[in-house]
Amino acid sequence: MYEHDVIVVGAGGAGLRAAIAAHEEGADVALVTKLHPVRSHTGAAEGGINAALQEGDSWDLHAYDTMKGSDYLGDAPAIDTFAKDAPEEVIQLEHWGMPFSREEDGRVSQRPFGGLSYPRTTYAGAETGHHLLHTMYEQAVKRGIEVYDEWYVTNVAVTDHDDPEKRECHGCVAYDIKSGKIEGFRANGGVILATGGLGQAFDHTTNAVANTGDGCAIAYRAGAPMEDMEMIQFHPTTLPSTGVLISEGVRGEGGILYNDNEERLMYEYGYANNDGELASRDVVARAELTEVNAGRGIDDEYVHLDMRHLGEERIIDRLENILHLAEDFEGVDGLDEPMPVKPGQHYAMGGVECDENGETCIDGLYAAGETACVSLHGANRLGGNALPELLVFGARAGYHAAGRDMKTAEIQTGPSAESEAGDVEPPVEPGAIDRGSEDVAADGAAVEPTSVIENTVARERERIETLLERDGINHAEVRADVQETMTDNVNVFRQEEGLKTALRDIREARKEYQNVAVSDPSRTYNTDLIHTIETRNLLDVAEAITLGALAREEFRGAHWRAEFQERRDEEWIKHTMLAWEDGTPRLYYKPVILEGDEETYEPKERSY
Amino acid sequence: MSTQIEKQETETEEQESEPAVESPGEKRREQKRQRQAEREAQRETEEATLDDEETVTLKVFRYDPEVEGKQEPRFDDFRVPFHKGMTVLDALIYARDRYDSSLTFRHSCRQAVCGSDALFVNGRQRLGCKTQLSDLDGPVRIEPLPHQEVVKDLVVDMEHFYEQMHAVEPYFDADEVPEGDLEEQRQSRENREKVKMSTRCIWCGACMSSCNIAAGDNEYLGPAAINKAYRFAMDEREGENRKQERLRIIEQEHGVWRCQTQFSCTEVCPKDIPLTEHIQELKRESVKNNLKFW
Ligand SMILES: Cc1cc2nc3c(=O)[nH]c(=O)nc-3n(C[C@H](O)[C@H](O)[C@H](O)COP(=O)(O)OP(=O)(O)OC[C@H]3O[C@@H](n4cnc5c(N)ncnc54)[C@H](O)[C@@H]3O)c2cc1C
Ligand code: SF4
Ligand code: FES
Numbered sequence: 001m002y003e004h005d006v007i008v009v010g011a012g013g014a015g016l017r018a019a020i021a022a023h024e025e026g027a028d029v030a031l032v033t034k035l036h037p038v039r040s041h042t043g044a045a046e047g048g049i050n051a052a053l054q055e056g057d058s059w060d061l062h063a064y065d066t067m068k069g070s071d072y073l074g075d076a077p078a079i080d081t082f083a084k085d086a087p088e089e090v091i092q093l094e095h096w097g098m099p100f101s102r103e104e105d106g107r108v109s110q111r112p113f114g115g116l117s118y119p120r121t122t123y124a125g126a127e128t129g130h131h132l133l134h135t136m137y138e139q140a141v142k143r144g145i146e147v148y149d150e151w152y153v154t155n156v157a158v159t160d161h162d163d164p165e166k167r168e169c170h171g172c173v174a175y176d177i178k179s180g181k182i183e184g185f186r187a188n189g190g191v192i193l194a195t196g197g198l199g200q201a202f203d204h205t206t207n208a209v210a211n212t213g214d215g216c217a218i219a220y221r222a223g224a225p226m227e228d229m230e231m232i233q234f235h236p237t238t239l240p241s242t243g244v245l246i247s248e249g250v251r252g253e254g255g256i257l258y259n260d261n262e263e264r265l266m267y268e269y270g271y272a273n274n275d276g277e278l279a280s281r282d283v284v285a286r287a288e289l290t291e292v293n294a295g296r297g298i299d300d301e302y303v304h305l306d307m308r309h310l311g312e313e314r315i316i317d318r319l320e321n322i323l324h325l326a327e328d329f330e331g332v333d334g335l336d337e338p339m340p341v342k343p344g345q346h347y348a349m350g351g352v353e354c355d356e357n358g359e360t361c362i363d364g365l366y367a368a369g370e371t372a373c374v375s376l377h378g379a380n381r382l383g384g385n386a387l388p389e390l391l392v393f394g395a396r397a398g399y400h401a402a403g404r405d406m407k408t409a410e411i412q413t414g415p416s417a418e419s420e421a422g423d424v425e426p427p428v429e430p431g432a433i434d435r436g437s438e439d440v441a442a443d444g445a446a447v448e449p450t451s452v453i454e455n456t457v458a459r460e461r462e463r464i465e466t467l468l469e470r471d472g473i474n475h476a477e478v479r480a481d482v483q484e485t486m487t488d489n490v491n492v493f494r495q496e497e498g499l500k501t502a503l504r505d506i507r508e509a510r511k512e513y514q515n516v517a518v519s520d521p522s523r524t525y526n527t528d529l530i531h532t533i534e535t536r537n538l539l540d541v542a543e544a545i546t547l548g549a550l551a552r553e554e555f556r557g558a559h560w561r562a563e564f565q566e567r568r569d570e571e572w573i574k575h576t577m578l579a580w581e582d583g584t585p586r587l588y589y590k591p592v593i594l595e596g597d598e599e600t601y602e603p604k605e606r607s608y
Numbered sequence: 609m610s611t612q613i614e615k616q617e618t619e620t621e622e623q624e625s626e627p628a629v630e631s632p633g634e635k636r637r638e639q640k641r642q643r644q645a646e647r648e649a650q651r652e653t654e655e656a657t658l659d660d661e662e663t664v665t666l667k668v669f670r671y672d673p674e675v676e677g678k679q680e681p682r683f684d685d686f687r688v689p690f691h692k693g694m695t696v697l698d699a700l701i702y703a704r705d706r707y708d709s710s711l712t713f714r715h716s717c718r719q720a721v722c723g724s725d726a727l728f729v730n731g732r733q734r735l736g737c738k739t740q741l742s743d744l745d746g747p748v749r750i751e752p753l754p755h756q757e758v759v760k761d762l763v764v765d766m767e768h769f770y771e772q773m774h775a776v777e778p779y780f781d782a783d784e785v786p787e788g789d790l791e792e793q794r795q796s797r798e799n800r801e802k803v804k805m806s807t808r809c810i811w812c813g814a815c816m817s818s819c820n821i822a823a824g825d826n827e828y829l830g831p832a833a834i835n836k837a838y839r840f841a842m843d844e845r846e847g848e849n850r851k852q853e854r855l856r857i858i859e860q861e862h863g864v865w866r867c868q869t870q871f872s873c874t875e876v877c878p879k880d881i882p883l884t885e886h887i888q889e890l891k892r893e894s895v896k897n898n899l900k901f902w
Contacts, residue, residue, distance in 0.1 A: 036766070038811045039714075039722040053790070088789050095793065097780020097843065099800060099807045106794030130721055131807060138779035178759060208716040241693045244719045328720065328738050331693070476705040520710030522674045525760045528709045 001453060004030040004146070006401045007172060007187040008194060009153045009215065012040030013129070014369025014390035014397075015194035016136040018358075021398025023143050027189055029402070030146040032153055032174050034210065034530070037137045041196055041208040042390070045129025046247035046321060048121035049093075049391075050384040051086040053110065057118040059083040060598060066385060067596075069115045069280060070378025071557035072573055072603040073228065076596035077410040078374040081356050082385075082392050089391035090122055098135040100124050101318065111318075112252050113383045115280045121384040126247050126321035132387060150177040152530055153214070154464070156191055156222050157184065157456040158362055159447045164223030164579070165414040169365035170449035173460045177530065180523025182461050184453040190359075190401030192366040193219055193352065194394065200534070201542045202345035202491075203483035206238050206245040215371035217537035219352040220544070224360035225415065225579045227373040227590075228350035229541070230548030233381055233558050234492045236284035238344030240302045244329045246322055246341055248383040251277040253318055255307040257288070258338065259296040265303065274607065282380050282558040285343035285492050292342070304338035343492055347386065349377040349558070350548070353413050353577065357406050358397025361414025368397040374411065375575065375592075379557020411593065415579055422576070422587025424551040467532055472517030475532040481509045482535075482542050490546050495562040499550045506543050513539060544585065548576045551587055569603050664690045665747035666699055668711065672760045675710075681758075683749075684708070690741060696729055696750065697736035700762075713762035720878060723810030726817070727762055728753055733814035733876040753817035769813045772830050776837040776857055783847030799844045806839040806886055808879040815873035815883055827862040831873035831883040834858055838886040841893065852897065859894045867891075 005027035008019045015031055022029040031037065052062045063083035067074050090108075094100060100108040101123055112119040124131040140147070153174040158167050171186040185191075195215030199207020220226050236257075237246040251257075257277050259265045266272050271287035272279035279287075288303050297303060307315060307322075312335055315323065319334075326334045352367035354360045354374055360367055367373075369390040376389055400406050485505035489498035513536060520528040554568040555561055574589040594601045666686045672678035686703035697715055704711040714724040718737045725736040728751040730744050741748065756764035786793055815831040816822050822830045829837075840846055841854040858864045864887055873883040 035716060035722070035724070036770075036811075039716055039724045041717060041722070043721045043810070044717050044719060091790050091792055095782070095785050097782070097840070097845065099803060099843075100795075102795055102797050102800050104797065106796055107792055125804075127721070127808070130810070134807070135780070141774060142777075142779035142781070208722065209718065210716045242718060325719065328740075329693070331740075474705070474709050476709065480705075518709075520675075520712075522672050522710065522760065524672060524674050525712055525763050526710075527712050 001184040001186055001450070002030070003186040003188070004028050005187065005189040006030075006192065006398070007032060007185050008192045008398070009033070009172060010040070010194035010196060010369070010371070011035075011037035011137070011147065011149070012194065012196050012369060012390070013042035013132055013136065013387060014196075014371070014394040015040075015192070016133070016140055017391050017394030018192045018194055018368050018398035018401070019145050020136065020139055020143065021395040022189070022402040023145055025399050025402035025404050027402035029398075030148060030185070031140070032148045032151045032172070032185060034150065034152045034177065036149040037140070037147060038134060040133060041211055042387075043130045043133040044206070044208065044245070045132070045387055046126045046245060047113065047249040047252070048111065048123030048128045048384045049090055049132070049387040050113065050116065050120050050382070051090040051122060051388055052083065052118070052120055053087050053090065053108070053122065054120070057120050059087070061117055062086065062120060063596065064601075065115060065117050066376065066382060067601045068604065068606060069380055069382040070376075071380055071567065071606060072569070072594065072601065073231070073375070073378030073556060073575070073592055075375040075411050075593040076601060077593060078356055078376045080597045082376055082389060085392040085395075086388040089388060089395065093132065093135060093391070096135050096139050098124065098131050111249065112278065114248055114251065114275075114278045114284075115382045116384070121252065123249065126249055126319045129387065148174070151175065152177055152533070153218070154460050154533060155456055156218055156365060157453040158222045158365065159452055165361045165416060167223055168363040168447065169222070171453045173453070173456050175464065177525055180526060182457060182464060184457040186449060186453055187364070189403060190364040190366050192358065192368055192397050192401055193371050194367070194369045195371050197370045198348050198538070198541045199345050200479075201482060201486050201538050201545065203480070203487045204238070204243050205345040206235055206243050207345065212534035212538050213348075213541035214534060214537045215367060216351055217540040219360060219365065219367060220540060220578070220580050222362060222365065223580060224362050224365060224367070225353045225577045226350060226544050227353040227375065227575050227577055228378070228548065229348070229544040229578065230552055230559050230576060231349035231377070231379050231557060232345060232490075232545060233281055233347035233349060234285045234343040235346035236281055236288055236343050237305055237341040238346070239325070239330050240340050240342050242329050243344045244325050245346070246305060246325065246339060247319070248281070250305060250307050250319060250322055253307070253314065254310055255305050256309075257284070258304040258306060259291045260298045261296055265291050265296075280380055280606070281346075281383065286560060288341075288343055289492050298340065302340045302342040305341045306338035307334060308336070308338070347381055349373070349379065349381050355409035355411040355413050356393075356396065357400040357409050358393055359400060359409070359413070366397040366401055368394045379559060415588065417590050418577065418588045419574060419591045420589050422551055422589060424547070424587055464529065467516070467518045467529060468521060470517045472515040473512065474519065475513070475516045475535040478509050478512045478516060479531070479535045479538060481512070482506060482538055486542055486545070490549055493560055493562065494549055496550070499546055502546045503543070503550070506539060506546060510539055544578050547578060547585055547587060551576050573603065662690055663687050664699060664741050666703060667747050667749045668700070668703070668762070669751040670761055671758055685747070692742070694741045695737055696727065696734070696739045696741060696744075696748065697725055699741060699748070700736060700750065712760050721810055723812035726753055726812040726814045727751070728817070733818050735812060735814070735878045738878055753813060755817050755823045756813065766813060768826070769811070769816055769832070772816070772833040773811065773836060775829060776833045777854070778836045778840075780840060780843070780846065781850055782845050783849050793845045795843075795845055803839055803842050805881050806835050806842070808881055809835055810879060812878060814876045814878060818872040818876045820870060820872065821866050821868060825862060825866060828866045829858065829863050831887065834864055834867070834890060835881060835883050835886050838890055841890065855890070855894050855897050858890055864891050864894065
């Protein structure tokens with residue numbers, strides 16, 4: 001058994017920031033990550049990081065934009081904290097040497113981004129995430145923070161009180177991908193899940209293959225509820241063949257969207273008369289698909305994004321990476337031709353419910369980054385708000401887990417924060433699978449940390465042994481079934497019938513999953529085994545997304561429903577929550593907090 | 609037709625001949641199996657009718673120290689249906705998901721930023737996700753990066769690479785940081801331009817693997833690590849003192865002076881970093897620096 005004060009699972013932006021914070025606080029901290037830190041998906045972020053840095057801008061403007069962007073489904077305490085802390089975090093990155101793009105006077109550049117009332121997006125070319133990730137990894141190296149890289153975390157070690165809010169997290173279990181060795185990790189202060197996105201639940205996504213929602217599923221099965229899972233962001237500009245992202249920076253710099261009639265669709269079809277291409281992502285994604293569905297798409301599939309008029313110099317200075325992506329993955333020269341784009345799954349606004357200090361309702365279990373839902377992005381994340389999120393809330397989770405005294409959280413977590421019971425009957429009973437690993441770890445009163453961890457390790461060993469030894473089907477088929485049905489039925493446009501079909505398909509896939517087996521018997525670098533476990537996690541998150549989407553009978557932010565074409569504030573300014581109850585998701589709601597530090601946010605219509 | 613496809617056919621037949629069981633779950637599974645078999649059969653007819661232009665044959669290096677029959681390195685052939693825009697990584701994923709789930713390689717971002725799928729393809733270091741199959745002559749030979757220890761199939765041990773990267777103290781370390789929390793260190797546009805290319809490294813290890821010197825001298829820092837040193841030594845924000853220390857690190861016996869300007873690293877770098885140029889520039893800097901001291 002390994003022992004540290006704080007264990008951070010995942011070493012992308014959120015994990016690294018949390019680890020550095022915990023280290024600053026004097027804790028002995030370790031990063032456990034299935035990819036080497038520099039391989040994390042934060043490295044793929046292109047566009048930039050929002051922070052109110054300039055005179056004329058201010059944190060409350062940033063907060064206001066974020067609340068409005070969230071379509072009033074964000075929690076004000078989270079949003080205020082975020083907007084206040086972001087500038088210092090960004091300048092700290094600058095102090096750590098991050099190569100930001102610069103103005104003539106040597107200050108960091110800022111550019112306009114969708115949904116922002118001020119050009120407050122700092123960036124480093126069109127490869128901001130790469131620089132952020134590497135800069136933070138460098139700082140982790142500088143501090144000598146221990147990294148267990150290529151270790152896959154399969155579960156957390158949590159005591160088994162009936163009430164999840166009485167549970168405690170003492171550590172986690174991981175196996176060393178290189179050797180197959182399964183070990184317990186004891187965390188005296190806390191375990192921080194920072195495992196990133198879940199894009200692999202869909203088959204057209206900007207996300208990496210490793211983004212399989214592991215942290216969400218692990219926390220959920222341990223008893224921490226998932227929040228607002230239906231809120232999936234579809235990015236309007238991804239390359240049709242691969243899902244590779246064309247940064248919002250292209251539109252920020254003045255890129256234009258055209259349909260097959262060479263019309264500037266955002267204006268000419270009136271999708272966003274004020275903001276045009278710079279309207280929020282949900283608006284643009286719907287506009288594009290509407291065009292395609294109306295027969296005005298190119299090849300019946302996509303639209304064109306044109307940046308030629310920006311001129312070679314500006315493109316190379318600020319968007320060079322885009323030229324490479326369009327060339328490498330679509331064979332298009334962005335200096336000479338418009339680029340083909342269509343919407344693709346991009347970001348999970350929902351995730352593990354946690355408070356402003358990153359803590360879930362389980363003592364000692366934290367979540368940060370895309371895995372988490374402090375409730376900052378609500379129904380729609382503004383471009384450039386995810387990277388500062390992982391800085392601000394990654395840091396706070398790190399400090400808190402390491403024992404810093406923090407202001408008491410205003411956002412309540414756990415089923416006790418509930419306002420009303422959910423009223424959606426899932427049309428099919430969501431079957432549970434491989435029950436052995438989903439129970440929490442200790443027996444009754446046994447709360448001695450070591451034994452909790454040992455029990456969890458034993459269970460995980462058994463689960464993995466079974467997968468390796470039995471015969472059965474390949475997980476790849478199950479995964480493909482889930483991805484297909486999610487893309488067909490739980491996409492930008494959603495209908496009740498489709499959602500029910502998706503639930504049924506997921507249920508079917510769960511059944512199938514009971515027969516999966518790993519055919520590679522090796523203990524050395526067994527990717528077949530990793531992917532098989534990941535697929536199980538994908539099932540849980542896909543089901544949560546679909547259930548949430550079915551429950552929310554309104555149109556808010558990224559969540560569009562054919563039957564409900566209006567935002568229904570009286571009824572729906574509330575979070576959809578899902579708690580794991582013995583394998584059956586329990587749906588309930590929790591109020592949105594609109595009361596901020598300085599003012600209470602009044603829901604306004606989002607018009608662009 | 610490749611051996612993998614033949615093997616699958618026999619497996620499908622075996623599955624079909626299993627007796628059907630009555631429980632509803634079993635029934636559904638049975639139906640699914642049938643559907644699967646149908647799909648499989650359809651796929652195979654499709655594949656059988658493909659002419660050579662529509663398939664690509666991969667010759668993939670296989671090795672697993674643990675599994676009997678794989679301890680002796682060998683090459684496996686996979687025949688994969690080709691579509692426009694298909695990359696080497698796409699083909700490997702296809703082969704793994706359809707033919708042999710034990711086929712092992714690293715990959716994640718599929719967009720040339722995570723650096724995990726550097727491979728030796730048709731005799732050259734390349735990122736699998738960035739390499740179009742249509743640019744290669746078939747059969748496409750895929751091997752792990754040379755000069756690195758093979759863990760399994762296409763996965764190499766990266767430890768040595770990481771150690772060399774860490775040896776140059778790869779972190780920003782300014783002599784002075786501005787006082788205020790919100791006060792930036794100014795950097796001129798020219799200086800950012802100067803270090804820009806060097807900051808693009810994704811730690812893929814292709815350069816190191818292509819370098820003859822690194823192959824012969826295990827302690828040689830290698831192009832990636834020296835480039836990393838360049839990234840900081842040339843950053844005006846770090847200050848003169850730190851720069852001196854950085855130059856001392858790269859001047860050591862197994863540092864910049866080992867480089868014989870063969871340009872192989874520069875040729876293979878998927879991020880177009882002018883590695884050889886950066887190494888040369890550091891050599892010049894270090895000469896200047898030493899002259900100053902004498
Ligand atoms: C293409 C793209 C472009 C984007 N551009 C922007 C942008 O311009 N601005 C912006 O603000 N946001 C952007 N985003 C969003 C933002 O980049 C992500 O939300 C953010 O980087 C997620 O960071 P993370 O640290 O939460 O997760 P990741 O960076 O994905 O890190 C996850 C980590 O968890 C580890 N992990 C996962 N599962 C396990 C497990 N079971 N065991 C052990 N370790 C595990 C992985 O190894 C990895 O280290 C973009 C996203 C994408 C996909
Ligand atoms: S310098 Fe280029 S080839 Fe070498 S590790 Fe970095 S990106 Fe790869
Ligand atoms: S998969 Fe990330 S670089 Fe190729």
